[in-house]
Amino acid sequence: MxxxxxxxxxxxxxxxxxxxxxxxxxxxxxxxxxxxxxxxxxxxxxxxxxxxxxxxxxxxxxxxxxxxxxxxxxxxxxxxxxxxxxxxxxxxxxxxxxxxxxxxxxxxxxxxxxDEETVSNTLTLFAELIAVQLDAQADLEAKTIALATATETGILRDQFIAVLGHDLRSPLSAIRMSADMLEAKLPTGREQKLATAIRQSSQRMSHLIEDVLDFSRGKLGGGIPVKRNLVDSLGDIFTGVINEVAASHPHVKITHDVVIPPGIFCDAGRMAQLLSNLLGNAVTHGSADHPVEVLASMQDAHIVLSVRNQGPEIPGTLMPLLFQPFTRSAGGGRGEGLGLGLYIASQIVAGHQGTLSVTSTPEGGTRFVARFPGTLEWTQSS
Incomplete structure (x- = not known):
């Protein structure tokens, strides 16, 4: 000025x-x-x-x-x-x-x-420059206020999510334990089925809470935390997850071929969560008339985990968004959850220096493939 x-x-x-x-x-x-x-x-x-x-x-x-x-x-x-x-x-x-x-x-x-014309033209240009600067300053102030508001809102949201998750865990644990006890003691029949339903609902709620907490932690800390160690029982962990999902969804057939050697460098808990999320997505959105297929093996020093279901083809416009938070895949109305499962799965694979991809066709169904280095030597060299 x-x-x-x-x-x-x-x-x-x-x-x-x-x-x-x-x-x-x-x-x-x-x-x-x-x-x-x-x-x-x-x-x-x-x-x-x-x-x-x-x-x-x-x-x-x-x-x-x-x-x-x-x-x-x-x-x-x-x-x-x-x-x-x-x-x-x-x-x-x-x-x-x-x-x-x-x-x-x-x-x-x-x-x-x-010269009046020269002065008028020149000062008019100056006036326009001043107007542009005023607009830019107002825009900057508005964005600064919006950013401060968004930051404050984000902090409050993350604090709320963390407190909510912590406070919900205790009553949910009590509900699940009570349902386990009732399911074991009640005679076979309507009452036992109700206890089973309560247990399954509490498990689903617990998974939702963990998804929300993982999402919050990932946004706050730049990614979902992964702690990798040498694991000798990754194959057994995958099989356990498959059996657990199969027990919770008796109407769905799950076939699997899991052949993984000992000494895999990974976060065992996150690997179980990865397969649980992929398998839960496949069970939810797949056709009940076709089995869900799980394959896990070691290929070229990499763990390759594949989950395939037969169901509606995922639209091409939705494919790039599948691994974004709060996005649901196409499933014909049987979807459950918050749309965080695939996002968290992708973050777990990324934390293992790997990739998670998806293909979907009417003939071959929908297949998610996670691939990550399985050995400490490969991880260090890459």
């Missing part, structure tokens, strides 16, 4: 230049370059009705005169008389949305010598 005012003075030959904020009630100086001791400083005010800017606000056109006492219009105008002005230039500043902000003006108590 100071540079623009200096250039205004140089181009017009006048000794006072200012940027004024003009409303329907006030004239306030925003920036001032004063070489005639006019008496205005930034923040200073003039009585609105004594200024020509009051009129410019209404018609939004430049006002220029070089010698007021000889001017046909302004020789009798109250503003030059009030402030003893001979030369005057005032250009409206209009923002991009059409709102009138104020004026870019120059004054002097002496007559000025300049």
């Amino acid at each position: 100071p540079l623009i005012l200096k250039m205004v003075k140089a181009i017009t030959g006048m000794r006072f230049a200012a940027i004024a904020r003009v409303t329907d009630t006030q004239w306030v100086a925003c920036a001032v370059d004063d070489s005639i001791n006019f008496g205005l400083i930034p923040g200073g005010e003039l009585v609105l009705e004594t200024t020509i800017c009051h009129e410019i606000r209404q018609h939004q056109k430049p006002v220029i005169f070089k010698h007021a006492s000889e001017d046909a219009v302004y020789s009798a105008h109250h503003t030059p008389a009030t402030y003893r002005l001979e030369s005057y230039v005032s250009i409206p500043i209009v923002r991009k949305n059409g709102d009138f902000f104020g004026t870019l003006c120059a004054i002097d108590q002496l007559p000025a010598q300049f």
Whole structure:
């Protein structure tokens, strides 16, 4: 702003230049370059009705005169008389949305010598530059406020999720233990089925809570934490997950071929969660008339885990979004959960320096394939 005012003075030959904020009630100086001791400083005010800017606000056109006492219009105008002005230039500043902000003006108590067209065109460009800067500043302030609000909201959300997950775990554990005891003691029949349903619902709720907590931890810490160790029983872990899912979904047939050697460098708990999420997704969205297939093996020092189901083909537009949080795959209305399972699965595989891919065709069904280095040596070399 100071540079623009200096250039205004140089181009017009006048000794006072200012940027004024003009409303329907006030004239306030925003920036001032004063070489005639006019008496205005930034923040200073003039009585609105004594200024020509009051009129410019209404018609939004430049006002220029070089010698007021000889001017046909302004020789009798109250503003030059009030402030003893001979030369005057005032250009409206209009923002991009059409709102009138104020004026870019120059004054002097002496007559000025300049080309009116050149001054009008040049100062109009300056006024447009000022408007652009005002818009940019307003946009920055709005984004800063929005960012602060979003940050605060995000912190509160993450705190809420963490507290909620912690506080829900205890009553859920009590419900599950009670359901286990009832299921074991009740005679076969309706009552035992109710206890089984309670146990299965509590398990599903527990998985949902863990998904939400993992999502929260991943967003806060740059990814879901993975702690890798040498594991000799990864094959047994996968088989255990398959049996658990099969017991919870007796209406679905699951076939599996798991052949994994000992000494796999991985996070055993996260591997169980990975297969549970992939298998749960396949069971939920697959056709009950076709088995779900699980294959796990060691190939070229990599663990390759494949889960395939036969069901509706996933639309091509949805494929790029499958591993994004809160996205559900196509499943024909039997979907459960929050849409975090595949996102968490992808994060677990990424934490193991691997990849998770998906293919889906009407003939071959939908297949998710997780592939990651299975040996410590390969991980260190890569």
